[in-house]
Amino acid sequence: MTDDQKTEAKIPLTDNRSFGLMRRLFHESVLPYRYHMLAALVCMGVVAGMTTASAWLLDPVVNKVFVERNGSMLWLIGSGVLAVFALKSLASYCQEVLLATVGQRIISDMQNRLFHHIVHQDVALFQIRTSGSLVSHFTYDINAMRSAVSSAFVGIGRDALSVVFLVGLTFYQDWLLATVSLVAAPLSIYPLQRLGKRMRKVATQTQEKMGGLTTSLSQTFQGIRVIKAYGLEEFEQSRVDRLVTSLCNLAIHATRVEAAAQPIIDVFGGIAITAVIVYGGARVIEGATTPGAFFSFIASVLMAYQPLRSLSKVNVSLQTGLAAAHRIFALLDQKPLLTERGDAQDLPRQSGAVRFEAVRFSYDGIDNALNGVSFEAPAGGITALVGPSGAGKSTVFSLIPRFYDPNQGRVVINGQDIRDVTFSSLRGAIAVVSQEVVLFDDSIINNIRCGRLEASDEEVFAAAGAAAAADFIDHLPEGYQTRVGEHGLRLSGGQRQRIAIARAILKNAPILLLDEATSALDTESERAIQTALGSLMKGRTTIVIAHRLSTIKDADVIHVFDHGRVIETGDHDQLLAKEGLYAHLHALQFSSASQQDGETVPTL
Numbered sequence: 001m002t003d004d005q006k007t008e009a010k011i012p013l014t015d016n017r018s019f020g021l022m023r024r025l026f027h028e029s030v031l032p033y034r035y036h037m038l039a040a041l042v043c044m045g046v047v048a049g050m051t052t053a054s055a056w057l058l059d060p061v062v063n064k065v066f067v068e069r070n071g072s073m074l075w076l077i078g079s080g081v082l083a084v085f086a087l088k089s090l091a092s093y094c095q096e097v098l099l100a101t102v103g104q105r106i107i108s109d110m111q112n113r114l115f116h117h118i119v120h121q122d123v124a125l126f127q128i129r130t131s132g133s134l135v136s137h138f139t140y141d142i143n144a145m146r147s148a149v150s151s152a153f154v155g156i157g158r159d160a161l162s163v164v165f166l167v168g169l170t171f172y173q174d175w176l177l178a179t180v181s182l183v184a185a186p187l188s189i190y191p192l193q194r195l196g197k198r199m200r201k202v203a204t205q206t207q208e209k210m211g212g213l214t215t216s217l218s219q220t221f222q223g224i225r226v227i228k229a230y231g232l233e234e235f236e237q238s239r240v241d242r243l244v245t246s247l248c249n250l251a252i253h254a255t256r257v258e259a260a261a262q263p264i265i266d267v268f269g270g271i272a273i274t275a276v277i278v279y280g281g282a283r284v285i286e287g288a289t290t291p292g293a294f295f296s297f298i299a300s301v302l303m304a305y306q307p308l309r310s311l312s313k314v315n316v317s318l319q320t321g322l323a324a325a326h327r328i329f330a331l332l333d334q335k336p337l338l339t340e341r342g343d344a345q346d347l348p349r350q351s352g353a354v355r356f357e358a359v360r361f362s363y364d365g366i367d368n369a370l371n372g373v374s375f376e377a378p379a380g381g382i383t384a385l386v387g388p389s390g391a392g393k394s395t396v397f398s399l400i401p402r403f404y405d406p407n408q409g410r411v412v413i414n415g416q417d418i419r420d421v422t423f424s425s426l427r428g429a430i431a432v433v434s435q436e437v438v439l440f441d442d443s444i445i446n447n448i449r450c451g452r453l454e455a456s457d458e459e460v461f462a463a464a465g466a467a468a469a470a471d472f473i474d475h476l477p478e479g480y481q482t483r484v485g486e487h488g489l490r491l492s493g494g495q496r497q498r499i500a501i502a503r504a505i506l507k508n509a510p511i512l513l514l515d516e517a518t519s520a521l522d523t524e525s526e527r528a529i530q531t532a533l534g535s536l537m538k539g540r541t542t543i544v545i546a547h548r549l550s551t552i553k554d555a556d557v558i559h560v561f562d563h564g565r566v567i568e569t570g571d572h573d574q575l576l577a578k579e580g581l582y583a584h585l586h587a588l589q590f591s592s593a594s595q596q597d598g599e600t601v602p603t604l
């Protein structure tokens, strides 16, 4: 599956029709700002009215001033023209400011709403959607939506009103001439509609590529060390090149589609003006109408031309925005599969036993990652999970905080099915320390404080001390205020782990899920981490994915996993005596350890 397909996969389709989308967009984004919009519409009405008035004023200008040479009318008309333009500019300014304000609010409302929705989604969403496609909803899509809303409003409010007023004026002035000028207008509707459809297609493709580019860029920057180490710069360059080139082509295509609207209007405008000049001119020559009326008429037609040109583009930008709105609504409509029951109870914060009862689970609905797993991790004890790669140990860890629900069987903590408890109490009762330490680009103190946001500085220092991290932090130039860099890149692997342990100590959760680091650390770091883990595990129900013999020996019970099943259970000595998979893995580890320097122990 390509990234693009991945982006679009499993998004439920909402109403894709323009009208339905527009209605929803209006209700959800614009209606809360109805008073601003109403005020903007009034201003647009004034702009349209004043545009029409300026065309209408041409009649007295030509007839009274130039033909009749009436001096007193000169000042009156002059003041009228000035007033019309002053009012038009004021209304135009207010309309711009009001629309821009609403546009920005629509953006921020939607960004907040989207973010809230996405962070509360199931973990599974982040597997089917690339981070780039999610990010581009916040940037490309929301902007396209905003500009569609404002261009639709300007289109309807100012341009359409101007056209209606000006065309109304032409009918008032000379209905026959007005009819002649409008003969060709309906013919322009079909090509403009087709352009709108093409634009929507281009916009959808652009968003997909944009998502691909964002993902590619963030992957490259995050994996820069691997890229350099394997000499993948050229490979990455050509991947980004392809995306950038196709984005460039799409942008050119979009400009071509957008620009095509103007010539269509120009052709029909040209036909209208020619018809007016030929027919209207003949009527002036015949004496059937005055030159003032004719000029005023032609001014109305010419003035209607600019808003008509803008209107011809409205559908194009509206379609871009509607394509974006469709994608955003599709995501917003996606309901999390994992929900909290209405009568969910709080899980008590005490170190209870964790029990898996005949749990079956599949990520993809085809292969089972867990095949009827049953085991118990006793309250306050250390339970180790061991087994070959892919046996299902990490999946067990994903099921305990309810990142996924089992397809069959149940997970029980302290006698309660975890589907019956609130998410906040369940996740609040669990601390996770995994081999992939997640640190944010923030100070050390804030990274530790993630464990419990309301913790005081003293509590953070105490946690760092218990995690054997205080020493190295004190030696950093800025101590606890040192920024760790993106993903904690400015710290060593062992230091990152101790920060993660301090965070878990601060959280003080009764259940601890510990995924031991597979990479070998130097003896000093190893010892520091063992000390840190020792204080962390004290008094907690600990489940550890064990890769090292030292932890396994301390464990109260060891469950050996293979192919999504628990195939052996016992303590270290009992399992060795069984001479099964555990004894085999142990022997393998022992033999490779003896071939090494004896300090580091390879993982299971």
Ligand code: ATP
Residues within 6 Å of the ligand: 127, 363, 364, 368, 369, 387, 388, 389, 390, 391, 392, 393, 394, 395, 396
């Ligand atoms: P390791 O020790 O290598 O981390 P593990 O015992 O923790 O392995 P799991 O990560 O639980 O094994 O994987 C169990 C099975 O589920 C494997 O076949 C794996 O390919 C599959 N699997 C794991 N995570 C996912 C996922 N997010 N989506 C789809 N399949 C997955």
